[in-house]
Each structure stands twice: as structure tokens, then as C-alpha cells.
Amino acid sequence: MTPAARIETAIQLLTEIMDTPRPADAIASLFFKNRRYIGAKDRAAVAGQAYGVLRRWARLSWWIEKVGAPVTPRTLVIADLMLSQGKTPESIENNFAGGRFSPPPMSDAEWKLAKALETRTLAHPKQPDPVKVEVPDWAAEPLQRAFGDRFLAEMGAMLGEAPLxxxxxxxxxxxxxxxxxxxxxxxxxxxxxxxxxxxxxxxxxxxxxxxxxxxxxxxxQDEGSQLVAFLTDAQPGMQVVDFCAGAGGKTLAIAAMMENRGRVVAADVLAGRLTRAKERFRRAGLHNIETRPLANERDPWVKRHKLRFDRVVVDAPCTGTGTWRRNPDSRWRPLGPGLSELEGLQASILESAARLVRPGGRLVYATCSLLPEENERQVEGFLARHPDFTLLPVPEAWPANWGAPPVKDVMLRLTPLRHDTDGFFAAVMVRKDDGSAPVAEGEGEAEEAGEA
Known part of the structure; x- marks a missing residue:
């Protein structure tokens, strides 16, 4: 592909990302699948251009609006070529020459934008702090409150790409x-x-x-996600539930820790993801996993199996603020519930899943979020409502046969700046063992018909 063709294709990809309510990686995958004629190097260049714009969205948009131009896929790419790649207006104009594979010619407004940015750099002292570190308005105040004077440093560490x-x-x-x-x-x-x-x-x-x-x-699997699985300290022969299993990453890690002995239930409300996860389980050679589709967090299956599991993991749906390095589009295009709705859902999921934990068993609550509202506040609220659970510090929860614990804190809080992982949170809670016996299976099934 010519440089002009790459630019035009990147604009087309950005347009699809902006217009389609799906994750950018899924859109990009389908985009290139439908254009098999694009070679590997050209795919990498096009994706790099489009994702580069997503990573620099706030700063590029700030400059575009400052100049008085509309924020569009074309103006974002033009601004990025100027501010991030050091192109000249004339070289950009040459690539926007029209023709079959090139972008249509620049408008007067686009030429004015390019000329206005000719001597500029991406950063500017007058940019607000959230703009400098690509934090959207909805997350700025909670993250500033969470990190205080470390806000710029912590968020700055999330601007680059995540490691593999x-x-x-x-x-x-x-x-x-x-x-x-x-x-x-x-x-x-x-x-x-x-x-x-x-x-x-x-x-x-x-x-x-x-x-x-x-x-x-x-x-x-990101290193942070691996650590969450270890906090279960799941042993061979145990009964374990991964309550929000999703694609099964933590399920795989837990089942492997159990050496293929015992029982791991991968549960989720998205049955399709569980179906696809089965192939991962087979490839890993793990036979102690079963899948359980749930209608919702209060599915009757939960009541029928209350107090029956040694370990229950709740990797709750969240804002995903800890994964912005991998999913830069999610800063600007939240595709699921907002923060206030998620807080209620997380509390409801935690309440329901806790019923499965047997006396002496562990409840591990985790998110890939950096927001206290989704993390510490949820744990504190749950413990206040459930005096039969206590918090187990990370060093005590960590399995002794797997080396030293990764942190010395009571709860696991990982950030890209301090740990070079995705942003993760986890807390381990233990149900007090007061001699209570698990409810009989038949008793739970008999009650199912009257469950709310």
C-alpha cells in the first residue's frame, strides 16, 4: 500500500470504530478480515495509526477544538500526522490527493488545521490535567481523588501499550x-x-x-490477572466457582493449581462466552471444569448450592479503567453500564455469590478497575453487611508453595506505574466457621420454586 492508501484505510477503520458500538479490537479484526488483500505490514501500519489516534484522543481533540475545527476521523488523523509524526502540511496535502486509494482532497478547514499545527507539539502547558493523561470526564474526578498528587504519574503510565x-x-x-x-x-x-x-x-x-x-x-493472560487466581489458594480436591468466568482465563489458572482434581464451575450470564471457553479448557488438558450458564446473578442454581463451595471468585463487571493500555477506545466509548449502575450490579453479584461460600471458605472479589467505588468501597460495604465474613490480608492468602506474596498490603492493588501490570484489585474474604452445616441439595431444590 502507498502511504496515502494507508492513511485512507486508517481513516476508514477509525470511522467504523466511532460508529459501531463494539470493542475496537473486535471491529478491527472484522475490518481486516473483510480486506484480506491488505498484507501483514500494511495491517500493522494501519492499525498502528488508528490505535495511535485512540491513545492520543484527548490531546488531539483539544488541539482540533482550539483551532476551531470539528473532531472527525479525518481531522484526528491530520492532527496526529502533524503533532505525533512531525509531518508538514504540504506532505499531508500530497497524500490527500483523491483518487481510488487516497483520501479525498483536504477541505479549507482541514488545511487551516494543518497550518495551525505546523509549529506545535502534542503537549501544551494549558491542557487540563485529565487531557494531558487522556482521562475522560466521567473518570477524572474519581481517579484524581483516588491517586491525589500521583494522578498525573499513574495515568501517564497508562498512555503506552501494555506488554504481552x-x-x-x-x-x-x-x-x-x-x-x-x-x-x-x-x-x-x-x-x-x-x-x-x-x-x-x-x-x-x-x-x-x-x-x-x-x-x-x-x-x-496479564500478570495481574494471574495473581488474582493465586489468591484463591485453590487446592486439589476442592469445590470452586468462578462466578463471572467470562472467557475462562482465571478458571484455567485455578483448575491448573488444583492439578486437575476437584471441581471448578465456570459460571456466567453470557452463555456464548462459556461455550467458546470450552475449547480453551480442552486445549489446556483440564478435565475438572464444568460450565454453568446463569440467567442472572440470582439464578436459582445459586440458592440450590449455597454453602457448598470452598472458593468463590467474583471477577465483577466494571468500568475497566485498569485496562486502558489494552483498550484505549474504552476511555471514550463506554459500551456497558455507567459507574453508578455498575456499583449496584457489583454489590448485587457479590451478595448473591457469597451464598455459595461454605464456612471457612474464601470469597475473592476482583475487578480490573482503579476506582475505589468499585473496589475498596464495595468490600467495605459487603463486610459491614456481613459480619460472618472477615478480610484476609494478601500475604496470608497467598499460597505458601508458590513463593513470596507479590505485595504486603491487606488488599491487592496493582497499577501500571507501580507494578507494570494492568490495573487490578482483589480482596479475599473468609466466611467464619461457626460449625454451620451446608444446606442439603434437596432442600435447596425444593426452595427454588419460591425464590425471588
Whole structure:
């Protein structure tokens, strides 16, 4: 592709992302699937241009609005070419020459924008702090309150791309064996700093095409997500529920910790995701997992199985503020419920899932959010309502046979700045063992008909 064709294709991709209420990675995948004639290098260049705009959206928009132009896919790309790539107005005009594969010629307003930005840089002292670090209005106040004078540093660490982390499946092999297999494929991998089964790659690689992936030795999973699974300290023979299992990443990690013994129930309200996760379970060689579609968080299945599980994991739906490095579009295009609605949903899910925990069992609450409203406040509210649960500090929850705990805090709080992981939160709560016996299976089923 010519440079002009790449620019036009990036504008088309950005337009689809802005107009389609789906995650940008799914839109991009379908976009390129429908354009198989685009080669690998051109795909990378086009995606890099489009995602670069998403990562610099607030600053680019600030400049465009300052000049008085409308914010559109074309003006965003023009501004990005000027401010991030150092192009001249004349070189941009040459690429916007019209023709079959080139962008249509620049309008007078677009030319004025390019000329106005000719001597500018992306950053400007007058940009508000949230603009400087690409924080949307809806999240600015809670994040500023959460981080205080660390706000700019913490959010600045989220401007770049996330690293590519892998989790080694101990049922299939060791971390050293995985490193050797990756090296044989020409891929350098190093042990992660916090997860005892994690690997971090230098650069990008086609992981799903590797034999180590096809054989189930490795899975793609951020290091922070791996740590959440370890906080269950799930042992062989236990009964475990992953209550919001999604695509099954934590389910896989927990089942592997249990050495294929015991029972892991992957539950979710999205049955389609559970169906797709089954292939991951088979590839990993894990046979102690079953799936359980739920109608909602208060599905009758929960009442029938109250007090029956040693471990219950609630990876609650959240704003995803901790994953902005991976999903920069989610800053500007929230596709699910807003923060206030999510807070109510998280509390409801936690309340219902807690019924499954047996006396002495653990309830692990986690999010990929940096907002206290979704994290500490939820845990504090739950504990205030449930004196039969107590908080277990991370160092005590961490399994002794997997090395030193990653942090010394009571609750797990990970950020890209301090830990070079996605933003994650987790808290471990234990139901007091007062001698209560689990409800009989038949008793729960008899009550189902009257459940609200």
C-alpha cells in the first residue's frame, strides 16, 4: 500500500470504530478480515495509526477544538500526522490527493488545521490535567481523588501499550520448558516479576500460531490477572466457582493449581462466552471444569448450592479503567453500564455469590478497575453487611508453595506505574466457621420454586 492508501484505510477503520458500538479490537479484526488483500505490514501500519489516534484522543481533540475545527476521523488523523509524526502540511496535502486509494482532497478547514499545527507539539502547558493523561470526564474526578498528587504519574503510565504476558500451564510443563520452546521459535520470553507462572515477551508475536499454545502449555493472560487466581489458594480436591468466568482465563489458572482434581464451575450470564471457553479448557488438558450458564446473578442454581463451595471468585463487571493500555477506545466509548449502575450490579453479584461460600471458605472479589467505588468501597460495604465474613490480608492468602506474596498490603492493588501490570484489585474474604452445616441439595431444590 502507498502511504496515502494507508492513511485512507486508517481513516476508514477509525470511522467504523466511532460508529459501531463494539470493542475496537473486535471491529478491527472484522475490518481486516473483510480486506484480506491488505498484507501483514500494511495491517500493522494501519492499525498502528488508528490505535495511535485512540491513545492520543484527548490531546488531539483539544488541539482540533482550539483551532476551531470539528473532531472527525479525518481531522484526528491530520492532527496526529502533524503533532505525533512531525509531518508538514504540504506532505499531508500530497497524500490527500483523491483518487481510488487516497483520501479525498483536504477541505479549507482541514488545511487551516494543518497550518495551525505546523509549529506545535502534542503537549501544551494549558491542557487540563485529565487531557494531558487522556482521562475522560466521567473518570477524572474519581481517579484524581483516588491517586491525589500521583494522578498525573499513574495515568501517564497508562498512555503506552501494555506488554504481552503469558501464563504457563503447570499441568503441561514448567516455565523453563515454555521459555525453551518459545526460544526455539525465535521468541524471547522472561519470567514475570510477580507471578510464579508468568512470562513476558519482548515485543509482539503470533502466539496462537505456536505449537506451545496449541498444546496448551501457554495462555495469554496479564500478570495481574494471574495473581488474582493465586489468591484463591485453590487446592486439589476442592469445590470452586468462578462466578463471572467470562472467557475462562482465571478458571484455567485455578483448575491448573488444583492439578486437575476437584471441581471448578465456570459460571456466567453470557452463555456464548462459556461455550467458546470450552475449547480453551480442552486445549489446556483440564478435565475438572464444568460450565454453568446463569440467567442472572440470582439464578436459582445459586440458592440450590449455597454453602457448598470452598472458593468463590467474583471477577465483577466494571468500568475497566485498569485496562486502558489494552483498550484505549474504552476511555471514550463506554459500551456497558455507567459507574453508578455498575456499583449496584457489583454489590448485587457479590451478595448473591457469597451464598455459595461454605464456612471457612474464601470469597475473592476482583475487578480490573482503579476506582475505589468499585473496589475498596464495595468490600467495605459487603463486610459491614456481613459480619460472618472477615478480610484476609494478601500475604496470608497467598499460597505458601508458590513463593513470596507479590505485595504486603491487606488488599491487592496493582497499577501500571507501580507494578507494570494492568490495573487490578482483589480482596479475599473468609466466611467464619461457626460449625454451620451446608444446606442439603434437596432442600435447596425444593426452595427454588419460591425464590425471588
Amino acid at each position: 504476558d503469558l501464563r504457563v500451564n503447570p499441568v503441561k510443563g514448567t516455565r523453563e520448558e515454555a521459555i525453551a520452546q518459545l526460544a526455539a521459535a525465535g521468541i524471547e520470553a522472561k519470567p514475570t516479576a510477580l507471578s510464579p507462572v508468568g512470562l513476558r515477551l519482548e515485543g509482539r508475536a503470533p502466539i496462537m500460531a505456536l505449537q506451545a499454545y496449541k498444546d496448551g502449555l501457554i495462555e495469554i
